[in-house]
Amino acid sequence: MLPSSHALHLTGTLDLVAGTLILSMATLLLLLSVPFVSLSAIAVALAFLVRPRPVRIPVKGRHVFITGGSSGIGLAIARRAAAEGARVSILARSAARLKEARDAIRLATGVDVALFSADVRDAEAVAREVEAAGPIDLLVCNHGVFTPQELEHQDLEEVRFMVDVNLMGTFNLIKAALPAMKQRARATGLPASISIMSSQAGQVGVYGYTAYSASKFALRGLGEALQHEVIADNIHVSLIFPPDTETPGFAEEHKRRPELTNIIAGSSGGMKADDVAQKALGGIKTGTFIVPCNFEGTMLSIATAGLSPQRSYLMAFVEVFGAGFMRFMGLCFQWNWFSTIENWHAKKKSM
Ligand SMILES: NC(=O)C1=CN([C@@H]2O[C@H](COP(=O)(O)OP(=O)(O)OC[C@H]3O[C@@H](n4cnc5c(N)ncnc54)[C@H](OP(=O)(O)O)[C@@H]3O)[C@@H](O)[C@H]2O)C=CC1
Ligand SMILES: CCCCCCCCCCCCCCCC(=O)[C@@H](N)CO
Secondary structure, three states, X not given: OOOHHHHHHHHHHXXXXXXXXXXXXXXXXXXXXXXXXXXXXXXXXXXXXOOOOOOOOOOXXXXXXXXXXXXXXXXXXXHHHHHOOOEEEEEEOOHHHHXXXXXXXXXXXXXXXXXXXXXXXXXXXXXXXXXXXOOOOXXXXXXXXXXXXXXXXXXXXXXXXXXXXXXHHHHHHHHHHHHHHHHHHHHHOOOEEEEEEOOHHHOOOOOOOHHHHHHHHHHHHHHHHHHHHHHHHXXXXXXXXXXXXXXXXXXXXXXXXXXXXXXXXXXXXXEEHHHHHXXXXXXXXXXXXXXXXXXXXXXXXXXXXXXXOOOOHHHXXXXXXXXXXXXXXXXXXXXXXXHHHHHHHHHHHHO
């Protein structure tokens, strides 16, 4: 048996220990909450900071005009937009392929899309078709050509072809569509969209893609500047950056692509056209400026965020705090690519 004075002493000590414990726990929590509170404060600040403001762009019942809508990614976007209740117009050169696309979309959705035939390089023809289609709510500049080759071996004619179709074609289209789009956006009070199909090769230069990468990088400059110019008209610009995607165009490209282009492009996993279309439409509906399509694409977009507009405070947060690490990852990828190129040359020399 303990004498009662001892028992008292013991409870006193226990109280002291418990008190100290609680106090140090509280201090620890407080210390731990400092970074948490400051990170939350930064997130809140970013929520006020990001421009343009978040937006929702409806698709149902609206006029969606898609170039290159007769094949691959464009066809997949047209099918999805039709299924969501949009009035869909597609434009391409070949009338025969346009009709095939209309039949395929009708079969899949029961909806008839309107067909417009023009070469996007022909500004007058584009203006005529856009006029005939009527005012557009969502313009999807998806047309594109790609013939990979080392610049040394590529004819200037082919370089010009890619720049003319991919870049100048997009200018022709936007110039033709913009005036009526502005009017319509004002009349309906609904936000409108101009989306442009770039490529992951429009975010990083890739062996064999000098002309193609140049034409796709250029679209980003176009898009960034255009967003400044049309924001007051409630028009929202999106740039879409797919990786290698299974399409008729890609099947053709793959037959002649340099081995090194295959290897480097293989750093990003391939996709199906319909999955790219889903990402593209998702990005368009939220007015997202940079729309990546797969995991590697998301990393690439964070690594190359630069001074592009960002509406999402969460993505802004990731970009701000991921910048250093993503730069490091980018250097790792470049190390890997340059090593591959070096080994490839060494192997060729020894053969
Ligand atoms: N597939 C891929 O791996 C990737 C593709 N992209 C981009 O996505 C877009 C679509 O590619 P994808 O679906 O593979 O291409 P496809 O080759 O399968 O389809 C291209 C579409 O564009 C049309 N088109 C081509 N040239 C012109 C022109 N001068 N005027 C009008 N229409 C034209 C074609 O029709 P027609 O020939 O009858 O004119 C066709 O409808 C392109 O911008 C491409 O650069 C980006 C990343 C990866
Ligand atoms: C932090 C860094 C992350 C990096 C991941 C990088 C992966 C880059 C791969 C580039 C792929 C280019 C594909 C072009 C596809 C295309 O446009 C053609 N098929 C033509 O249509």
